[in-house]
Amino acid sequence: MTALGDLIEIDDRTVLVLGQELDVEHDQPDVANALVHRVGDTLVMIDTGVTAAFRAALRDAADRVGPWSRALVLTTHGHPDHVGNNDLADELGVPVEHYVPALDLDQMRDPASYWVRSFDRITGLPPLPAPPAATAGKVVSLFQPMRPFGATTRTYEERPLERIRIGSLRFTGWTFADGAVRVLRSQGHCAGHVIVYLGDCGVLHLSDEGNGACGAMVDADQLKIQTVLGAVCRLFEEGEAVLLTDGHTCAVRRSAEAVTHLDGLLDQATALQAAALDLTREYGRIRPSTFTTRYAEAIADLRVEGANPNPMFTAMMAVNELRELGLRPESDDADAPWSRPALYDPGPAVTATEPGAVQS
Template sequence: MAALGDLVAIDDRTVLVLGQELDVGHDQPDVANALAHRAGDTLVLVDTGVTAAFRAALREAADRVGPWSRALVLTTHGHLDHVANNDLADELGVPAEHYVPAADLDQMRDPASYWVSSFDRITGLAPLPAPSALAGQVVSLFQPMRPFGATTRTYEERPLERIRIGSQRFTGWTFADGAVRVLRSQGHCAGHVIVHLRDHGVLHLSDEGNGACGAMADADQLKIQTVLGAVALLFEENEAAILTDGHTFAVRRGAAAVSHLDGLLEQATALQAAALGLTGESGRVRPSAFTARYAEAVAGLGVGGANPNAMFTAMMAVNQLRELGLRPESAEPDAPWSRPALHDPGPHSRP
């Protein structure tokens, strides 16, 4: 059974460092998987997780893929479970660079406010503490938290590049003479990127494949589904051979990776179809009732994604209502959601 900090050798220059699942009830933070890779003389770390134990595992992985004389630390997005050890870039003893997405800077500086805004949306929809209390509880799990180092910059300080991989066209940034490609995806959250290690065929999806429906307030369902389709095509065209991600603790190769990505897209369409059925003919629902039935649908379809729990399921439910085109009728707690009127019933519409 996989444990926090286990090292999975992908090839002689690439190691996946395994994280762990979230368990708020037992004060256990989730820890995202990270990659250690050597491109020429450059150590590449993709995400840094959280906890001192994971930091030690990262150092071991870095030593395993050596030798290297410079370092590049790449943050896929600003969520707590991916960024806490980012200052490791300052301790590697070699010239180092560290990049983070500009759109995620605010949440990295003030994660409590980011989580309060996420939990505000689900007040009364799940048996959870008040948003501020819950955000404080969640953030307190992720310690020590060091998301910035002396060399931290944003990707957006570099000129944006058009990156062609096979028949696919992306925008993003390249490093190590093009051997490391950072591709903008921005589905799981506003600043999200994925990473392609060109010469080794490794594609790190990070959290874009976390589940059939993004949970966070800044998630974009279309972008999630678009990047899953684009990545599947990279595997079909043999532009990528190995798929890793932030939370499933698995290394998928070739056809197995394509099957996994197609499965995520199938889950997304099945879950949206189930959600549509829950809105009824009127298309008007109370979010509390919808969330309860939505949780049953999620469980029945087996599409809870990474770290399934009542908190994330309620967040997914609110996003699903918006994806279906429904909007709250007022700012009152548990106010009904319905579809906006398509026609203005004002005087000009009268005969």
């Protein structure tokens, strides 16, 4: 049994700091795992979680991997469970660089509006306990203290974009510590998401790109999620990466186990989309409430796994799946039916008596 702030020692220079699951009913925020590593004299901290207890655990992990005389703090994306203690970068007492994705700045500045956008899509579905604004306010209030920025914070995009080759694969992103730390753009789980590769110890930190078979958030991109999972799988098959960590499971997966896990996520994604497609064929036009209920049953039947499973996120996944299949709402009404838009509209027939008509 693990607890918030527990440390998993990967090697004498690398520690995974464990977070916790979201439990809105009991006022418990989810806290993302953080990875703490030392390369040379540089402390590398990947995400900072949230809560004072997790902040203390980060300091313990930093002490464990020492000694270091400079620091690099990397934010994988802007969700509150990953950024609450970002101002810790300013308190490390050494020269420090801190980077966040530019595409996530708006949600970091105003997380409530971001969550309202995500919850608006499931208005009228049973899983939402209150109107979107109230639900968003409740969720955001759990993440305290929330300090996503500090004096040292900059965006990755202020640095020149680099073409990064790892084995046979090409990525774009940014390198640090003479190339030992590589930040790779993925942008699937949300708009600004990055993953981090530590070349000196072979650790690939997937953060939240592997959270489940279908991205839930309003800015999730299913193609990018699946593409990055496939690319990371290839890195393990080629031996370029040897250990897989992520933002929400307690596992450190090695080589073949990582490949099996990543292949499993892709298999679940395709199986779940196939089940969703069958549902839309069965009903033709379908209300999100009906689809969400059946979609949840498919998740259970297929034993699809994911981080922070709860009815709200299932409903958000369901709406994203409908869009992924090409369906669109027929109106703006809550729980309006979704259907496929017509592909061809021939328009009104032309008669022989209309001006410009061709006589046969």
